[in-house]
Amino acid sequence: MLKLVSLLVIAMLALSALAEDKVTAPATAETPTQIAPPAPPTGTPGPLKLAAVGKDQVGKFVADEGEIVEVFRPEGASKAPFKIFLKKEGEKLPLVIWKNIWEKIDFAADLKPGAKLYFRAKVADFKGQLQLSVDEASQLSLQAIPVASEFEGPVTREGEILSLKPMKSGLAIQIKDASGEIKVFIPKKMSDEFDLKKLAKGAKIKVTGQVKLFKDEKELVPDKAADVQGLP
Numbered sequence: 330m331l332k333l334v335s336l337l338v339i340a341m342l343a344l345s346a347l348a349e350d351k352v353t354a355p356a357t358a359e360t361p362t363q364i365a366p367p368a369p370p371t372g373t374p375g376p377l378k379l380a381a382v383g384k385d386q387v388g389k390f391v392a393d394e395g396e397i398v399e400v401f402r403p404e405g406a407s408k409a410p411f412k413i414f415l416k417k418e419g420e421k422l423p424l425v426i427w428k429n430i431w432e433k434i435d436f437a438a439d440l441k442p443g444a445k446l447y448f449r450a451k452v453a454d455f456k457g458q459l460q461l462s463v464d465e466a467s468q469l470s471l472q473a474i475p476v477a478s479e480f481e482g483p484v485t486r487e488g489e490i491l492s493l494k495p496m497k498s499g500l501a502i503q504i505k506d507a508s509g510e511i512k513v514f515i516p517k518k519m520s521d522e523f524d525l526k527k528l529a530k531g532a533k534i535k536v537t538g539q540v541k542l543f544k545d546e547k548e549l550v551p552d553k554a555a556d557v558q559g560l561p
Contacts, residue, residue: 379417382452392449397442424450424461433466467542485537486549490530512548522554533560
C-alpha cells in the first residue's frame, strides 16, 4: 500500500514538472494586407476650354476657339461695351470688349455670326451671369492663337538686332537668336529712356517681357526699362 502511494506521488510530481516546462507560443495577429496608394496623375492639365467654363472657373483664363452666334455693337455715344456671343452647348456666352480695345481690332468688320473666333479671355461673373473679358486686342484672332507656356509668364531672349523702327507708339526692334526671329516692342514711355545709338543694328541685347500677339504676330513686350539690357 505504501509502495502504491509512493508511485502515485512520483507520477503527480512528473506531470507537474511537464506542465511548467511546456511553453505556449504567443498568438500572432494576422498581418493586414497593405494597399499601395494610388499613383499621382501624370502630365499637366491643358488650358481651360470654353465647354468647361462655370462658376468655379471665375478668375481663370480660357484659351479656345468658338463660333460667333451674335454680335452686339453699341450705337452712338453709348458707353456700353461691345459683346460677342459665343456658342456654348446650346447657350450663348458673352465675350465683353470695351470700345478702346474694339477700335484696335483690325478684323472687327469680320466678326459676324458664323465666324470662328480664337481667343484667350478671363472668366468673370457680372451680376450672377458668367461672361468672358479681354484686356487687349491681341487676345483675339481669326487664326489659331498659340497657348504655349511662353504666353503664360515672363520670357527672356538674347539676340542680335536686325532692325529698328521708331514709331509714335514706341520702338519696334527685330532680333534674332538661335531659335529664330522675334519682334521686341518697347512702349513710348520706355523707349524715350534709351540711347538709340546703343541699340544699333548688329548690337546684341537681352530682353525680358511678356509674349503677346499683335496683328497675329508674336512680339516680346518688356514691363520696364531695366528689362532691356545691352550685351557685350
